[in-house]
Amino acid sequence: MSEVPEGFVMPEMADPSIRPAASLVITRDGDNGAEILFCHRVSQMPSFPDFWAFPGGGVTRFDRVAAEELSQLSADEDGAALAALMREMVEEVGWTNSEEGIVFVDDNVRDEVIENGENWHHLVKQGGLGANSNGFKIISIRTTPPLAPMRFTNRFFHLHDSNPPEPKLPSGRSEFDEFRWLTPKQALESWNTSEMRIPPPQITLLRDIIESLEKSEGDIQSATSTMSENPPSGEHRIEFAPSVECVPLPTHTLPPATHTNCYIIGDMGGDLVVVDPAAKSDGGLAYLERRIRAAESLGSKVIATIFTHRHPDHIGDLTRISEIYQAPIWATAETHSVIPTCDTDKILKDGDTFTLSGRTWNVLETPGHCPGHICLSNEVGIISGDMAVMVGTILVPPGDGDMDKYLSSLERLSDLNPPILLPAHGPLSPVPEKLLNRYLTHRRARHARVLDAVKNGISEITQIADYAYDDTPDAHPILKVDQTLSHLLAHQRAGDIEQINSAWKLATP
Incomplete structure (x- = not known):
């Protein structure tokens, strides 16, 4: 049974617009090798609050003008991205790159740029602010996955300064409230132990940097120069959390969503479980196969498929998926009722657990949206199916849904106070308490x-x-x-x- 009511015609969704952006991977010499600057995003930020990220931001109209008019920049997308990055450096960390290396920007000049970003271009053009473009090199280009109405193509620039000044917060409001220098391995380990939260594109970039450093005997300039020769810009793992890869698959689902988030959980090289492989189209099946083959190439094996519930935008073409990999299906009895069964399948119940790579996952029955709906929880967060989403809404079908049970299920998730929520549609929820409280308040009022x-x-x-x-x-x-x-x-x-x-x-x- 579908969650969409009879008579509702799914509108054709336009492809999300893709905006250019730029981020700075700034490194310095450290006791254990090159260290990268990470900036802690304040909890009030609308996207990735309380995450540790690189400085940077979106490319604006006046950044493009700057790229055309300033001789040190190329009059193209790369130049506009570098203009945006150098402007953001002034605003966010108080730096500019001079002939002598990174130096502090005068506070009054910085305030002018913060007040109006267009002032950066004018100050540089008039000689009131230095802006040396030497030393910057693009080491990766990443486009965010189709999880939200707005997407970004982000150019990651590397710049090394042996001993830069410590970054400085602005006098007024800031995106950041703390700075930290870490080697790539230290940052990855802090993320893996959930001590730091880092946006998904930066996790795979850290892995690329570590790999290049190993080939360059720890020389950061050599490592990033190699990366810049052919910046990795293709398909990467989307790592929402440690041991959790997101694979957004195109589906016929409730707008504004256009995809269902399949999750591959478990460490690469170990046993894996695939959650909600919803692929039915040729493109979706091909993408799922690429992600499975990439995992298998590292020694992994899929030991089970789990479906959070039985709605058709969560269950893919099982015949064609079985040609990609074969594994038993674990699901509740209600979900199994619409799926062909075999002897190795397993009926999941509330309180069941399974362990992958030392992490124990708990099965939570959360009915209301659909009978037999489940979530999967552990210390990194909750894979929440169709309980709550960051973009759009969740329907409670009058046919087989139950509003009271749905509200109780929301309360159950809220009581668990998860660090992140990993929904079936759209981006992850970095502050589940806020999202779940909003859902509860809204639905109770209605x-x-x-x-x-x-x-x-x-x-x-x-x-x-x-x-x-x-x-x-x-x-x-x-x-x-x-x-x-x-x-x-x-x-x-x-x-x-x-x-x-x-x-x-x-x-x-």
């Missing part, structure tokens, strides 16, 4: 509003929906009636209301 409508004598479902959704005038008419029915049925099960023919009334005492 639940009360539906009951208020009936108490006020409104009996026809479309009018109840209009009343309950008067704060959301752009809500799709079919979806809001569908969700209103889910709320009404929950109130009916609780004995608060009753349905007489097609009219909804308060229950007779």
